[in-house]
Amino acid sequence: MKSLGNIRRDFAPWNKPDAKPYIQFKDVTKRFGDFTAVNNLSLSIYEREFFALLGASGCGKSTLLRMLAGFEEPTSGQILLDGQDLRGIPPYRRPVNMMFQSYALFPHMSVEQNIAFGLKQDGMPKADIDTRVAEMLKLVKLSQFAKRKPHQLSGGQRQRVALARAVAKRPKVLLLDEPLGALDKKLREETQFELMDLQQTLGLTFVVVTHDQEEAMTMADRIAILDKGEVMQVATPAEVYEAPGSRFVADFVGNINMFEGKVADRDGAGATITSANGVTIRTANAGDAAAGSEVAFAIRPEKIKVSSKKPEGGDNVMEGEIYDIAYLGDMTIFHVQIGNGQVVKASSLNATRATEDPLSWDDKAWISFRNDAGVVLTR
Numbered sequence: 001m002k003s004l005g006n007i008r009r010d011f012a013p014w015n016k017p018d019a020k021p022y023i024q025f026k027d028v029t030k031r032f033g034d035f036t037a038v039n040n041l042s043l044s045i046y047e048r049e050f051f052a053l054l055g056a057s058g059c060g061k062s063t064l065l066r067m068l069a070g071f072e073e074p075t076s077g078q079i080l081l082d083g084q085d086l087r088g089i090p091p092y093r094r095p096v097n098m099m100f101q102s103y104a105l106f107p108h109m110s111v112e113q114n115i116a117f118g119l120k121q122d123g124m125p126k127a128d129i130d131t132r133v134a135e136m137l138k139l140v141k142l143s144q145f146a147k148r149k150p151h152q153l154s155g156g157q158r159q160r161v162a163l164a165r166a167v168a169k170r171p172k173v174l175l176l177d178e179p180l181g182a183l184d185k186k187l188r189e190e191t192q193f194e195l196m197d198l199q200q201t202l203g204l205t206f207v208v209v210t211h212d213q214e215e216a217m218t219m220a221d222r223i224a225i226l227d228k229g230e231v232m233q234v235a236t237p238a239e240v241y242e243a244p245g246s247r248f249v250a251d252f253v254g255n256i257n258m259f260e261g262k263v264a265d266r267d268g269a270g271a272t273i274t275s276a277n278g279v280t281i282r283t284a285n286a287g288d289a290a291a292g293s294e295v296a297f298a299i300r301p302e303k304i305k306v307s308s309k310k311p312e313g314g315d316n317v318m319e320g321e322i323y324d325i326a327y328l329g330d331m332t333i334f335h336v337q338i339g340n341g342q343v344v345k346a347s348s349l350n351a352t353r354a355t356e357d358p359l360s361w362d363d364k365a366w367i368s369f370r371n372d373a374g375v376v377l378t379r
């Protein structure tokens with residue numbers, strides 16, 4: 001795992017000016033009657049990338065995948081794969097395979113027959129099929145289950161059979177529509193790592209559709225966040241989380257506190273922001289927000305410290321009262337109502353067993369955060 005991690009750290013073709021995208025959506029629009037499911041969308045995906053399409057139900061994620069697979073054609077615009085326009089090319093002639101949420105395994109066939117199915121249809125010689133199936137079974141660690149029927153497997157094992165079947169034909173691109181949707185939380189988390197390993201081992205390009213942001217953050221090299229058929233932001237998980245480009249993205253990914261307000265003063269890269277309900281915030285990252293403009297200051301709960309005593313110094317210190325406490329085992333989330341009535345969420349890791357600074361409902365408390373802990377959003 002360590003070495004894979006190192007390889008991934010260097011994997012950023014989107015930052016290389018001469019890197020050629022492998023998959024390109026160019027001004028793609030898809031209408032169903034007078035409903036626009038995908039609106040003039042452009043997107044580039046690179047070879048061997050693990051790319052996630054993330055968005056709420058109905059935002060057009062599956063439609064994008066289906067157009068790439070060839071089950072739908074764009075109303076206008078182009079989809080290119082390795083420079084080739086895909087329009088008019090039927091699904092079975094595209095170097096793309098799709099794995100659906102309902103794995104659609106054939107119930108009457110054994111695991112190995114399921115995996116062999118597509119290869120047989122392609123007329124591959126029997127000896128080659130046997131070799132390929134054995135290789136796939138080993139890859140997904142199901143060799144000992146080759147003779148079983150799908151109903152004799154667990155949900156996670158069935159999911160791996162479906163994966164093996166989807167990659168058996170060695171597609172260049174694997175499309176996964178909510179691939180882990182049917183698995184429980186623990187199994188999902190394990191399987192996420194298996195999927196990442198598999199993608200690395202095979203050197204494939206993966207495009208995965210999910211509405212689960214944690215899943216997208218864990219697995220993907222980059223994430224496209226979609227809303228109403230449009231791309232809101234395309235970035236690495238860390239960028240999406242630490243530097244969201246808009247209120248929509250900030251709010252969509254993870255938990256965040258938002259202070260709506262105005263830029264009162266700018267100095268260098270920083271600014272002073274007065275929130276609509278009277279809090280003054282000092283920030284070092286004001287981006288391109290102009291003095292006087294309406295902005296939101298956004299800060300993640302884990303960047304805010306809660307204490308019973310007023311912290312000495314510090315960039316931003318506000319007095320409040322504990323409004324609510326949620327103990328989640330590994331961490332505690334405090335809701336602190338500050339002077340102006342706004343409730344601020346702050347989380348702290350429960351790294352030690354007894355908390356050094358016990359806080360309780362209705363206690364007076366102080367919140368504090370550094371001036372580089374949040375971002376200013378202009379959109």
Ligand SMILES: Nc1ncnc2c1ncn2[C@@H]1O[C@H](COP(=O)(O)OP(=O)(O)OP(=O)(O)O)[C@@H](O)[C@H]1O
Binds near residue numbers: 056062
């Ligand atoms: N064949 C179709 N005819 C009419 N409308 C469609 C068709 N396919 C999709 N849509 C509409 O297009 C929009 C986008 O659908 P899509 O399946 O891409 O969403 P999604 O983001 O994948 O959502 P979910 O997470 O619920 O699957 C939806 O409003 C859907 O109702």
